Amino acid sequence: MPDTRQGLLFGTAAYALWGLFPLYWPLLEPAGAVEILAHRIVWSSLTMTVLVLVLRRTPTVLAAVRDRRSLALLAVAAVVISVNWATYIYGVNNGRVVEAALGYFINPLVTVMMGVLVLGEGLRRLQWIALGIAAFAVVVLAIDYGRPPWVALVLAFSFGTYGLAKKQAGVGPVESLTVETLLLAPIAMSYVAWLVLTGTSTFGGHGSGHALLFTTTGIVTAIPLMLFGAAAIRVPLVALGLLQYLAPVIQFALGVLLFHEAMPTGRWIGFGLVWVALVIFTVETLNHRRRQLRMVAEASAV
Numbered sequence: 001m002p003d004t005r006q007g008l009l010f011g012t013a014a015y016a017l018w019g020l021f022p023l024y025w026p027l028l029e030p031a032g033a034v035e036i037l038a039h040r041i042v043w044s045s046l047t048m049t050v051l052v053l054v055l056r057r058t059p060t061v062l063a064a065v066r067d068r069r070s071l072a073l074l075a076v077a078a079v080v081i082s083v084n085w086a087t088y089i090y091g092v093n094n095g096r097v098v099e100a101a102l103g104y105f106i107n108p109l110v111t112v113m114m115g116v117l118v119l120g121e122g123l124r125r126l127q128w129i130a131l132g133i134a135a136f137a138v139v140v141l142a143i144d145y146g147r148p149p150w151v152a153l154v155l156a157f158s159f160g161t162y163g164l165a166k167k168q169a170g171v172g173p174v175e176s177l178t179v180e181t182l183l184l185a186p187i188a189m190s191y192v193a194w195l196v197l198t199g200t201s202t203f204g205g206h207g208s209g210h211a212l213l214f215t216t217t218g219i220v221t222a223i224p225l226m227l228f229g230a231a232a233i234r235v236p237l238v239a240l241g242l243l244q245y246l247a248p249v250i251q252f253a254l255g256v257l258l259f260h261e262a263m264p265t266g267r268w269i270g271f272g273l274v275w276v277a278l279v280i281f282t283v284e285t286l287n288h289r290r291r292q293l294r295m296v297a298e299a300s301a302v
Helices: 002-019 021-028 033-055 058-066 068-093 097-119 125-145 150-169 173-197 208-215 217-232 237-243 246-258 265-301
Strands: none
Touching: 002 021, 002 217, 002 237, 002 246, 021 033, 021 068, 021 208, 021 217, 021 246, 033 058, 033 068, 033 173, 033 208, 033 217, 058 068, 058 173, 068 097, 068 150, 068 173, 097 125, 097 150, 097 246, 097 265, 125 265, 150 173, 173 217, 208 217, 217 237, 237 265
16 A cells, blocks of 8 residues: 555646646747757667666667667657657747647547557547547647647647557566667767757856756656656556546646636537547546456456
């Protein structure tokens, strides 16, 4: 019980920090999304390398690199997470925090859909209903925005692809992020160097405090990951699945209450449909898990 309670605290802290990211990325302006992304990759690769050395995970990192299949999958993960990070930073720094939150609300449903399309997994009736409601919600939101909510869709599908690649790779979270950022680091470093050479870099050009903030992007990336990893080994996956909604709830609240982003009636209807879909999906998943556990218990008793 103490481990479970501690795990819930770790998980809550991880998702709360991810939810508060909209307060952090604007601090790095006037840097653009791509420059911020490049620095995040560079400083994250350095942070994760140090972390691997401290935790003595070097053998497992080398094992992942030597396995061609794992390395290929982590390379895919590296590409899609860079797209995810860039899109999120762009959305947050361009008044689309609510839309970014939508991406993480629909992500669980997108992940399930990708499991059907890519892995050939089956869906139960209520899961299909939840997906249908979510798809209709996206149409409603597209009509309201006057365009598809592409920030939300890119975030949801890129993160869904990222999760799928990492699941297939079968590498731990610390090791995988280390390999991913190291794969991207040469490109990111080259871009940062090019910005410096062309005189368009904002790093160091807006005071030491602004430069120092850039160096914290690696720590900001690593801390929630470590908290999540600590939670994952202490609490059931169902609990983590419920906690994942905390991040978009916080983001949505920040977008509406702090950044005062517009929420016309059509947008509220669209988000309402998404939340209905998530309630149906979550309740159905919990009930299905209970039924499975009960069947296992009955079979064991027999």
